[in-house]
Amino acid sequence: MAAEEAPRLVVPVQRSVTLRQTVDYAMAEVLAADGEPTVHFVFMATWRGGDPGTDADRDRAEALLDQIRIWARYECEEAGVNPETIEIETALIGLESYLFSPDEYADLLTSYAADHDLDRVVVDPEYSLVGHTTLLQPLEFELERSKLAIEEAPVDRPTRRDRLVSRPNLPRFLALFGVSFLFYQILGGFSGTFDLVTGIATAAIVAITLDSVSFYRDPTLVDSPKRILRGVVYVPYLLYEIVVSNLVVARLILDPRLDIDPRLTKVRVFVGSGFPLTTLANSITLTPGTLTVTAEDQELYVHSLAPFAREGLFDGSLERWVRFVFYGREAARFPSPRERGDTEVLQEPSDAASTDADESGGEER
Amino acid sequence: MIEAIRIGLIVVAVVLGLFFTFVSATGVIRLPDVFSRAHTASQADTLGAGFALAAVALTLGWEPTTVKTVLLLVFIFVTNPTAAHAIARAAYEEGIEPWTTGDERR
Known part of the structure; x- marks a missing residue:
């Protein structure tokens, strides 16, 4: 090979103090190279596209990407290079689902890189996911399976590794x-x-x-009071649910003729990570008959005491309410876990010979 | 008249609180494994303590202290499922298989 191959970079971006330096570094790498270098700046959405109330998030992300395009062009002009000779792309990705764990971000980035034939990742050391984890480590882990090279952009500001701490505002x-x-x-x-x-x-x-540890997302004058109000509407419904299922469970316990029929179930839920998911998991646990055992990203492992509790869980009314509280009325119109096929009963009755024959829906007592 | 209704409601709330605490205690004894017991143990907190605190609030009437009672209730409703979840998760991570129909009762 005569010359070094032209770099094909992908840079995950996010508003951060060292973003400008990261962009500059990526541009410098690209500008120094011969051939047809490529750089993609990608914004990975932490929300799900189409959820009401996320338009502002989207606008902010688009504005950031516009800003980066301007910076990139400026760097080109500074270096006396025609910006047309370099492929500079920006993209907003990850709108199809909520991203939860670092490896989901890494997966998304890897597949984006594969789709666009990019081979090197430049990461802003200040880049963080849902406000507390750095991206580098899980991405490096993912790299063992992909061909991507990864590097941290050299920036002046020393990397902070304080978890959960964000700047005061x-x-x-x-x-x-x-x-x-x-x-x-x-x-x-x-x-x-x-x-x-x-x-x-x-x-x-x-x-x-x-101040720096107490909020999951910054309060705003319009959205936060709205969310609190919707939360207040949710409380009576939750209390009603609690009383009803308490009575059913009380009967189950006191009546010697009735017996429990517990199962571990798995439900994939569609609420954002962090506070919304905690609210949903706690609501499920508060309702007797269902108990959130553990959560893996979007998947909740729920122990249910009897078929009625499973049915209620799979009907997803609590999930819809939590979506209502956090994302508004529009978001509450959402298919139930059962309709989506996101339910699974993990334990079949131990006396049943045919295990996989009947799906979660066809439960009989 | 209003006083009589208030006292009546207090009695009802106390009785309901006792009832759910009793159910919860029975459940802990009767149910077979840690997961199902965690269900019923948290019942005592939600409705047992819930109705008891409601009775307290009614007894106090319109006073600043009543607000504190309501706050207590709020905190119980936040911490109780968290505790139940912690127990269940600990059991799950220990590898304890949830009891299902047909298993031997312990």
Whole structure:
């Protein structure tokens, strides 16, 4: 081979303090090469396309990609290279599903690279997934199966490895301050000036010290109150569900003629990772008869005490409600796990000879 | 009259709370394995403690302390499933197979 092969880079991007430097580094690599170098900047969506309320996320991602295109062109001009000679692409990927674990991001990136024949990944050291894990390690793991080369962009800023910690910002600070202050006043019984003053001091201390760890996503003036209101609507429904299934389970336990018929089941749920998934898993556990045993990405392993509980779980009303709370009314119109075929009973009755014959739907007592 | 209704509701809430706590205790004894017991053990917290706290709130009437009772309830509703889940997950990761119909009762 005469010259070094032209680099074909893929760069996962995200708003970060070292993004500009990463873009510059990738561009420098590309500009230094002969031939027909290629660079793709990809934004991996942490939300699912089409979910209501995600338009703003999408717009922000598109704006970031536009910005990167401008930077890239600028770098070309600085280097005196015609931008047309270099293939610079930007893409927003991962809209088909929620991305949960690092290896799902890695899979997505690997398959994108394969589709576009890219062979080298440049990662921003500040790149993080759902706010706490770095991408490099799982991606390196994935590499054992693919032909991609991976490198960390050399940037000035030392890499932070603090998990869960994000930079302070004002809306978060104010929200936390407000909640702490209100909580303090409730505990104190709204009793006068002394409590107001000490409350302000206490809330300020709480907000300053815990600001960086207490929110999963930044509160906003419109969305957060909406979500809280929808949560308030959800509570009575949840209470109703709890009382009804409590009564059924109470009967099951007290009536000697009835026996339980427990099974471990697996349900693939469609709610975002983190707080929404926790809410759903906890709601499932709160309802007697179903108990979330463990969660693997989007898959919940649920132990169910009796067929009625399984049916309720597979009908997915709780899942729909949680989608309603976090994504709004539109998102609640969603096929149930049963309709999607995302349900599975992991244990067949031990006395049944035909194991795989009947699917989860055809349960009889 | 209103007072009588209030006292009546308090009694109903206490009785219901006792009932669900009793059911839960029975369940823990009667059910066969750790997973099914975790179901019923958390019942005592949700409705058992739930109704008991509702009775407390009714007894106190409109007072700042009542708000605290409601807050207590909120915290129970958050921590209780978390604890149940922790137990179940620990059992699952230990490799304990959930009991199914036909297995021997322990």
